[in-house]
Amino acid sequence: MKRYYIRVLIHVLSILAAAVTLCFLAFYNRYPLVFNNDSGVYIENGMYGIVAADRPILYGLFILALSFCNSLWGVVLAQGLITALVLYYYFRYFVGGASYLTWYYVFVLLISLVTSASFEVSWLMPDIFTPLCLLLMGLLMFSGNMKTRDLVIVSLLMIFSIGTHNSHMYICFCVCAVIMCGFLIPSIKRMYTEIGFRYKRLLYTVLLIIGGVAGTGGIHYLFTGQFESSRGGSVFFMSNLIEMGVVDIYLDENCATKEYRICAYKDSLPNNFLWNYEGPIGKLGGWTENEKEFGELVKDIVQKPRYAKMVLGQSVIYTLKQLCNYDIVDISPPGDRIKNAIELNYPLSETEGLENARENNNTLKTGFINFAQNIVVGWCLYCYTVMLWRRRYPSKYRLFILFILICLLVNAAICSIFSGVFPRYQTRVIWLLPLPLFMYAAESRWYRFRLSLKLIKQILLNPRKIWNSQF
Amino acid sequence: MGKNIFLVFLVSLILCFAGLHNKFPLLTGDSGVYINTGFNHDLVPYNGSFYGLFIAHSSWGRSIWFVILSQSFILSIVLYYIFRYFPGVKYSWHCFTAYALFLAYTTVASVTASSIDPGIFTSVTILTSGLLFIVPDLSRRDRWILLFIGVLCALMDKANLLYLSIVTLPGLVVLLRERRQFWPRYRNMIAVAGIGWLLSLAGNRLLKPSTGEMAVISHKTPQPFYHIGVGSVPYGPGSASLNAVNNWFNWEGREYLISRQYQNWLYYDYLNYAIIATTVAGLIYLVFFIVRHRRTRYLWPALYLAGGITIQIVISAILYKSTNPVTGQVAWILTLPVWICATAYLSGKNNYHVQSSES
Incomplete structure (x- = not known):
């Protein structure tokens, strides 16, 4: 019994450590990151119960609830905790075994330091809920052995995530539609069968998305008397x-x-x-x-076909452009609306925190993270190509890689076609790329990694031997 | 076969990364002149380039994106042939894909391929002529494709045509002295240079050099020959490049206004560090390679690469007086030997070694 509690404690501590690591950029900035005037609008919407024409109120309420009208750090920590928990579920239910906690933490460390994950978690914007929606969908659809407690948590998080941003519903429905189309392709259907994926799970996920939309509509009804989910x-x-x-x-x-x-x-x-x-x-x-x-x-x-053709052509180009625009660029001193919102609704220490932040003083540079992220993306794309092409890799991971690629593509298409090409839309999901690779590495218990490490070690430590043997 | 074609297309998209990242093909000071001359069927006055016609035809008069897609596609084909045909190296699609990603993220290749500028054809000229010169067993189809690309490159810039002519000169000596064993190596090169000259002369007679406002060439800042970094200048209202885009690709004008280049938030700081690191590493490796292979037949490809880059830089320096950033445009080729050797090591099963010892 004692051993059980120690194990639970270790797992809880790991999740907490991961959550804190994911908030790295907020700590480095000395305050949660904010965006133009948008973060201010969300704070105002939550505080005064305003349902704006261009965004749902749910994220505003999330800020209200988790900042306790005292500090916005609570929001960032909560975002970090939710992200850490969802990632933990992935390693627990897909990888399992004895060493998955190590891999889990190494993964969190990597995405926090050299990808945009930490930026998204540390940002007072609902963008972090886009990858969470997609991850939760993946959990619901591909993980068959979840505990009831975890299934309830995941389902509730899914319903909440759907309501935080207008684009989530469309993205999730499109991803579900594409996955459903997989049943029509024999090779994909075979992979579905191998991992035990059935219609039932897809249906459950779709129901949760509908639940999320209806829930948001219900909340809007409470505030405005109109049952509307997404507007504008x-x-x-x-x-x-x-x-x-x-x-x-x-x-x-x-x-x-x-x-x-x-x-x-x-x-x-x-x-x-x-x-x-x-x-x-x-x-x-x-x-x-x-x-x-x-x-x-x-x-x-x-x-009209003439214009539709133009829109279609441009949509393809816009999607490609969005796929290549994933660097962190939305860092600039906060607008007046944010300053006012914080000044009016939070203690003075928060205003001071905002003013002392690196972001406010223009000293937060993300050039290195952006470049490192490019390298990570390049490496992941190469590994994806190899794993998808070679059938000897497990169906579970090949399917999961396809799932992540579909998510990235659908997110890029929906956002770029209906809103425009803005780096923040792809920044929010690009850090999902290394996840299947880490899960595979964790499950194959170092084997493949040891081989690559051996090769790198050979090349680095003994170049002369290779040189002589090869040339 | 299908897989290889798909990969060539995929690699062309990867090589367009810089353009897609910018949200619009990258413009240079001369892009406007090239676009205008292409659609007006004129010649660029200062270098007699047919690049304008390439823009007009490859864009199908519809989208400027097709131009950079075509450039990347041509580069992708040439790179594919290098990985497929390089003597003694077993073709590996892994290495081809990995190299494309490497080029896109850490070298200037993607920036050059995504620019409305004939710069990318400088490096393609070196690589194509190298393939035609070095590879003895090109299939007929591939030889025709490479000949076509070679001629295309020759027409894109006077410097490329001169380069091909210089490289072909020894071939003429071979032809005159009737040393038949060398003839197969040179006949392709002579064909490319010959057709290039003929088409160039014919073009010069049929087309007239552009005059007036459209022929105004931007005054580029002179750069030292060792400058290999990449920079970006926004071309705002009133610039020839923006006007040309608005004139000929009217409905894409708005796209340029939301591009990173126009908005002036295109940063290449870390890319420039990576470019310097990869170029220096490539250069050091090339020197070692030449020293190591001084008595094998692999000396010639390495010497050809080193010589080719030097000749191109010298020609450009003479023709354009250091206003053409040619060193930066071709420096990425220096990374090729490392990748060829890595391919040999990772997938060649000592194939490279065997051929090397045979020689």
């Missing part, structure tokens, strides 16, 4: 169609016959259409006023 979709898409250059052509050709109010501004549509409140969107009455007209315009563009 057509405005986002319209803005992106402008950047793609399609709206310019469409308006040139159609303004003579159709009476859109936006036609008055067809020659002066700015690139930053969405957030330029002094531009057409502001002059025409804001987001809600224009949602209907933009919806009709977008529908017309998508339905």
Whole structure:
């Protein structure tokens, strides 16, 4: 019994240590990282119960609940803890065995130091819940032997994660649809059978996503009296169609016959259409006023083959661009809205903390992490190619690699097509890449790694011998 | 076969990394001139390049992205042939893919391939002519493909045509002295240089050098020959490059405005460190390789590589007076011998060793 408690204690301590490690960038910055004015908007939404047109309220409530109106460090630590717990489940249920805790911590250390994971955890933005959604989906679908307690935790986290950002529902539904299509491909179906993946699990995951959407709608109903989950979709898409250059052509050709109010501004549509409140969107009455007209315009563009073809071509290019844009760039001194939100709602020490932060003083540089992340991504992509091509690797990991690639692709497609190419959309998920490799390395108990280490050691310590034997 | 074709396409996408990361193909001071001359069917006045026509045709007049995709595709084909045909090395798709990722993340190759500039053809010229010169057992199809790429490179820049001519000179001596055993090596090269000259002369007669506003060439900052780093300058409103994009690829103009280059947040600090490290390491390895193989037949490929890079730098220095960053554009080739040897070691089962001792 005593041994059992010691084991539990070790596991709890490991998760806590991983959570603290994941908050590395916040500690280095001396304060949680914030983003433009958005973090301030989330704080305000939670504090004053405002449901904004462009984002759900759930993450605002999360900040409210976990900061205890006292310190925003609570939010970052909670994000770190949730991420550490979900990753722990992966190593526990997929790898198992005796040494998975070591591998778990090594993995957390790697992603915290040389990928964007720590940045996402330390950021007061709901972006960390995107990879969490995807990871939780993976757990629900591919892990068959979860304890009831863990299944409940995972399911609740999944429902919550879906509601934190507008894009999550679309991303998760698309990933589910792609995975369902796998049943139509014999080789993939065979892999599903090998690992015991069935329709039932997929259905359960879909139900949780629907639950998440309904739950968010319910919470919005409590605050506004309207049962709406995600809003402003057509405005986002319209803005992106402008950047793609399609709206310019469409308006040139159609303004003579159709009476859109936006036609008055067809020659002066700015690139930053969405957030330029002094531009057409502001002059025409804001987001809600224009949602209907933009919806009709977008529908017309998508339905006409000439424009649809353009949108399709641009969508492919945008997805590719988004796939290559994953560096940490959104670090800049906080906007006034954040400063005001913290000043008005939190103790003075928080304002001082924000002012002393490296981010506020422009001394937080992420150039090295970005470069190191490139190397990690390159290495992972190479390993993925080898593992997917060679059938001798276990189906479980090959399938999981496919799952991660699908998640990355769907995330890039949804975000870049409906919102635009912004590095933060891919930064939030890129750190998932090394996970299958670490899990495989942990399960194969060092074997393959020892071989590679031996080779590297040979090359480093004894170059002359290799030189002589080879050339 | 299908796997190899897929890999060549995949590697071309990987080599477009810098362009995709920038959210738009990288523009240089001369991009505008090339685009304008291409669509106006003119010649670039200062170097007689047909690169403009390459832009006009490879973009299909629709998207500037197709230009960098074509450049990367050409580079990818040449790299594939190097890994497939290099004497004594067993082809390994692992190493080919790994090398492409290495090039994309730690060298200037991806930046050069993703730029609207004929710079990438400088290194492709060295590699293509090397393949035609060194590899004795090219299949007929592959030889035709390489000949086509060689001629294309020759037309992209006067410097490339001169380079091919210089490399071909010994071949003419062989031809005159009737030393038939060397003839197969030189006939491909002579064909490339000959066709290159003929097409160039014909083009010069048919097309006229561009004049007026469109022919204004940017005044690049002179760079020392050892400059191998990469930088980025945003081309804002009023610049020839942006105007040309707006003129000929009108609906993509907005895309450039949201690119990292235009927004001035394209940082290459760590990439530059990596470029210096890989180039120096490659150079040291090449020197050791030459010393080690001074009595084997592998001396010639190594010498060819070292000589080829030097000749290209000298030609560019003479023609463009150090305003052309050619050293940076070709320096990544120095990493090739390391990878060829690594391929031999990891997958060749001593194949390289066997051939080396036979020689």
